[in-house]
Amino acid sequence: MKWLHNMNLFIKRIWSGWVVILTVLLIGIFFFLVTVPNVLTETYDIERFTSAEETIRSPVTIENKQETERKTRKTVQSVEDRFNISSEITEEREAYIQEVFDAIATLNKAEKERNIPKSADKNTNDVTGSQGSEDKLDRLKEVLSPEITESINNGLLYELLNAEPEELEDGRKLLSRSVNDVMENGIRAENIQRAQTEVEESIQFSDLSPEMKTTLTGLAEFVVTENSFFDAERTAEARKEAAGNVDPVVIRAGEVIVREGQTITNEIYEELDLVGILDDELNIFPVFGLVLLIILMMIVLTYELKMLAKNAELDKKQLAAIFFISIIVLALMKIVSLYTTSVNQLFFAVPAAAGVLLVKQLLDERLAIVLSILYAILGSIMFNGHIPGSLNVEAGIYFLFSQMAGIIFLRNVKDRLAVLKAGVGMTAINMMVILLFLFLSIEKYALPDFFLLSGYGVIAAFSSVVLTLGLLPFFETGLGILSDYKLLSLAKPNQPLLRKILTEAPGTYHHSVMVANLAETACESIGANGLLARVGAYYHDIGKTVMPHYFIENQMSIKNPHDVLDPKQSADIIINHPYDGAAILKDHKLPTEIVDIAMQHHGTTLLKYFYYKELEKNKHEKEEAFRYPGPKPQTKEAAVICICDAVEAAVRSLKEPTEEKIDEIVASIVNDRLMDEQLNECPLTLKELARVHQTIRETLQGIFHSRIQYPMKEAK
Incomplete structure (x- = not known):
């Protein structure tokens, strides 16, 4: 008889283990079915130049390489060529000006010391005076550099030789300053005429005599020359740096690609194709990720049920209760998620805590805590806006704290009024979490927004209480579970x-x-x-x-x-x-x-x-x-x-x-x-x-x- 009893115990233990595994497997399948639509990429049959029937968001975060290349190309093309300004040429030209005026000043000084009268009257036809000016011009050309004498005609030099010393000095200063101003900024080959014009305008607006203005203008044509030359290496470096500073054009997950009623342009169509929502082929990798997540959840749940079975009796009625409670909680989340948008955050009104309140009263507090974590994770998936690979962290945190508040504040499970007291505690925690999100958000919320979201929190807390009190008799009578109540x-x-x-x-x-x-x-x-x-x-x-x-x-x-x-x-x-x-x-x-x-x-x-x-x-x-x-x-x-x-x-x-x-x-x-x-x-x-x-x-x-x-x- 003893061996028969031991055999019966062994068979009972094996059967109990398989019942637990089967229950967890069914729960895992349900978890998968309610969350798989949130990780699958929805595809659309869209033609170019038609109107979008609904607002379409990107399901993934991806770089638009074509747009990035276009932006980079445009940025590189906008980089100006780099030029090197030759200070040697600038100094050389300034030296030519100085050389001309210094040579004339030196000749005039020497002539004055010899008491030779300065060329006589300009209107006289005195042969001697004319001969003296020509000699003076010859002497000037002898002391000037060949570059000057070859480029400047004798008439200009002659006019400078016959100018008054004061006017000559004023002319020198004006010409030197004007030439230095334009050459310091660099003169390219294509800009020589413009630079000469700038110097000419400076001369024309001066107080010098017309003859001196004409003479300086002619001299400026010789002095003003190209001193800025294209630098290929610097230009290449500048373009490379500009290209490196271009941020990639990224389409973010959840970003609106086209709004309802908007025309599908070529650019929009290419973006839709890029994010993969025009592709009829199903991307199964997110499904694999979801399966792995649910397997991890099933392992945790199996361990907890084994622990519960070891410490107390865990029969089929209690396993059925866990299954039905999970269905109720996740079904509520799924229904609300269908009407939730980024603007209308209805997940704050989900009575997620009803499930763990029931589990704590019917089964075990530790199991209620574990399930609250699993429900919060699944909630963050179901409220992800159908963006594969993303989680609604706000929803997950909110569900976790709301459920934990219910478990903590439900202290005396033998008193039905304790559920109402727990509802008051959950209300306070829900409002605190909502206020936390408002403070952390970079968006500005008005006072009516706070009251609206807080109202959702109140609804979630007390609807959890109502559901708990309403469903408890069903589990007690319908499944025959013996609760403390x-x-x-x-x-x-x-x-x-x-x-x-x-x-x-x-x-x-x-x-x-x-x-x-x-x-x-x-x-x-x-x-x-x-x-x-x-x-x-x-x-x-x-x-x-x-x-x-x-x-x-x-x-x-x-x-x-x-x-x-x-x-x-x-x-x-x-x-x-x-x-x-x-x-x-x-x-x-x-x-x-x-x-x-x-x-x-x-x-x-x-x-x-x-x-x-x-x-x-x-x-x-x-x-x-x-x-x-x-x-x-x-x-x-x-x-x-x-x-x-x-x-x-x-x-x-x-x-x-x-x-x-x-x-x-x-x-x-x-x-x-x-x-x-x-x-x-x-x-x-x-x-x-x-x-x-x-x-x-x-x-x-x-x-x-x-x-x-x-x-x-x-x-x-």
Whole structure:
């Protein structure tokens, strides 16, 4: 029998593992189906020069290389050629001016020292004067550089020789300054005429005599020359630097390429083709990325469910609850995402916290935290504006904080009003997160925007509360999940079955209350469900209401009917009460966990009193006829109630319960249940059993503590 039991446990464990894996696989498939449209690139059938039927955004971030090249080419072409200005030529020309005027000044000075009159009257035809001027001109040409004498005609030199010294000096300064101004800026070959014109204009606007202006203008034609030459190396470097400074033309993910009603030009068509939304071929790489993400989520979820199954019972009903809760939460997100735009941020109104509130109440807080993270990640994908490869970080952060607020503020899962209190806390957190986004945004928001988005946060919080309170009865009744709310309602004294026990078997009722106190304390000491143990203990002996007077605690002022019955008949009556109770509980549709406790609280124990009484008549009587059919306790709560039921009855029978006697009885019953293999099928460990022993003993000692003996008044 033991090997058969072990085999059954092994098969049950294998089957439980496959059920978990199958549930996680179904959840993963659902995750994939609701998020895959957000990572696939939508394609369009568009012709050039037609009107766009809808606003189209880029699904990817990509460089428009053709536009970048055009921009670079335009920038390079706009770079002007680089020229080098020859300072040597500038200095050379200035030296020519200085040489001409210095030579004339030197000749005039020498002539003056020899007291030779300066050429006579210009209007005279005196041969001597004319001959003197020609000699002077010859001497001037002898001292001037060949470049000057070859380029400047004699008439100009002659006019300069006959000019007055003051006017000559003024002319020199004017010409030198004007030539220096234009040559310092550089004179290219194509700009020589313009430079000469600038110098000529400077001369013409001066106060010099017409003759001197004409002479200086002629001299400027010789002096002004090209001094700026094309520098190929510098030009190439400048163009290279300009090309390097050109920013690539990038089409950002989410950027509007064409708006509804806008004409599809060649340029727009090329951009649509570039981002891949005119291509009929499906890009499956984002799908691979999504699959990897969901696989990681499934690994995390599988681990958490395994941990939950190890620490507590995880049945198909609870797995179904996780599946349906995930469907509800993600379906809500998906529906809202269809109406959400970059302008209308409706994701702030999604009641995402409803799911984790349900999970915390129905299952486990740790699992609720894990699911809140997974839901937030999936929400950031579903609200990405159908831009593959991008995540809506704002939506993800908002969902995470909103759900975590619900988990944190829902402190007492045994109180339905606690959900409303959690709703107030979620409202505050939602508004804080929204305000955070407004402050971090570079956009300017008006006060009405804050009130609108805050209103979304309020809606999200309280719609989460409404959904939680509305869906909780569905999971409790529809799936048969036993929540703390359900247990609390079953523990109320006005429950019909509890009133039935109280009125028909008051002794049993009192016994059940005592067992409930012991079992709850013991279960809480080992991390089991104390509330389940308490409620299960309330109902565990309801089968005694079928024949209440055949149980000693209900025999008040009456004769014990077992005194006149055959031991086997008495044993049959006693043995039937767990199964009668289970039948009553099933008829009244009480949770399976309560029914199982009622059926298992005696396991396959032996009715020793009647068995030994039968042995007095028949020494060959077998124990099987006086043992409960079972099953043995399958859960920690049922095992603890099995122990507490026997302990309470035994201690209550003591006339003077002392600490030593209580400890001895508790130890004896715990050891008896252990040696009788009644605890073999429950997950209770020896360490936990020792803790249960200690807790029951301490609790009973507190109940049956010694009291002060008050003196009685003596009768006179």
